[in-house]
Amino acid sequence: MLVKSIVTLAVAATVLSSFMAQADERYRPVDDKVVIEECGACHMAFQPQMLPKKSWIKIMDGLSNHFGEDASLDEKAVSHIKKYHVEHAADSGWKDGKFMRGLSDSSAPLRITETPYWVREHRKEVPDWAWNDPTVKSKANCIACHKRGNQGDYDDD
Amino acid sequence: MSTFSIVSGRRLLIAAVFAACFVSGPAVAGMLQDTIARYTAEVTSADKGFTGFSAERGRMLFFSRPATGKPDTPSCTSCHSDSPVTVGQTRAGKEIAPMALSRTPDRYTESKKLAKWFRRNCKSVLGRVCTAMEKGDFLTFMATQ
Numbered sequence: 001m002l003v004k005s006i007v008t009l010a011v012a013a014t015v016l017s018s019f020m021a022q023a024d025e026r027y028r029p030v031d032d033k034v035v036i037e038e039c040g041a042c043h044m045a046f047q048p049q050m051l052p053k054k055s056w057i058k059i060m061d062g063l064s065n066h067f068g069e070d071a072s073l074d075e076k077a078v079s080h081i082k083k084y085h086v087e088h089a090a091d092s093g094w095k096d097g098k099f100m101r102g103l104s105d106s107s108a109p110l111r112i113t114e115t116p117y118w119v120r121e122h123r124k125e126v127p128d129w130a131w132n133d134p135t136v137k138s139k140a141n142c143i144a145c146h147k148r149g150n151q152g153d154y155d156d157d
Numbered sequence: 158m159s160t161f162s163i164v165s166g167r168r169l170l171i172a173a174v175f176a177a178c179f180v181s182g183p184a185v186a187g188m189l190q191d192t193i194a195r196y197t198a199e200v201t202s203a204d205k206g207f208t209g210f211s212a213e214r215g216r217m218l219f220f221s222r223p224a225t226g227k228p229d230t231p232s233c234t235s236c237h238s239d240s241p242v243t244v245g246q247t248r249a250g251k252e253i254a255p256m257a258l259s260r261t262p263d264r265y266t267e268s269k270k271l272a273k274w275f276r277r278n279c280k281s282v283l284g285r286v287c288t289a290m291e292k293g294d295f296l297t298f299m300a301t302q
Contacts, residue, residue: 043247044251140250
């Protein structure tokens with residue numbers, strides 16, 4: 001009897017934890033001073049885990065026209081920020097992160113909001129009126145809805 | 158009044174004077190004045206007849222709509238709002254502290270930072286670097302706001 005309930009409990013815990021793992025939208029918080037200061041001056045310093053290495057390299061090599069603005073930095077800051085992003089990119093670990101889902105090896109999207117994973121996560125859940133809210137203004141404004149996005153916590157949806 | 162309260166009153170005054178030296182408006186404005194003085198030297202070296210920066214020209218620059226830079230940023234006010242004393246918003250939705258010195262006293266204290274933003278935003282809005290005259294006028298205007 002005891003053995004049976006232990007087994008039942010263990011099975012339940014395993015099933016539950018696998019579901020929780022699916023729902024776990026946590027990313028390592030950005031912990032680099034230069035990244036927080038420079039990227040965070042205009043928008044939330046997005047977690048590097050949200051794009052592949054190739055994307056970050058392209059972004060950091062094109063700062064003089066960064067989504068329609070001059071966001072150029074001195075060379076030292078550019079290489080520092082690029083290194084941090086490449087080291088923590090979606091495809092930097094032994095196992096690809098969630099944001100690599102549906103991306104081919106050659107693709108290098110420039111916007112997190114264009115990755116198949118981001119699109120899938122927001123398509124049904126977020127109504128148009130929310131995107132059109134003037135306080136939201138842009139899809140790049142993660143923390144308008146994900147209040148703890150700065151800490152890498154997107155579990156609030 | 159007891160001796161004790163006179164002493165503690167004096168201490169308080171000394172502490173207040175010390176604090177004022179570090180955080181007061183005039184000290185911060187002083188740094189901005191240093192920057193303006195640097196631009197003055199730059200303009201004067203090229204134009205001996207230069208008579209000083211103008212807050213009015215700075216105001217006109219801030220409110221103008223040159224639209225000669227990048228399409229999404231036709232003017233300063235595109236992101237900095239229609240008033241130097243109110244909060245602006247970046248295109249990505251992040252708040253920008255007001256440009257007026259009176260509202261954001263620590264804004265113009267770092268010359269490296271100042272140079273970076275002039276370089277970027279003049280390119281974004283005007284499509285070119287700003288002249289020392291434009292920068293001096295702009296800062297003179299913000300110092301009066």
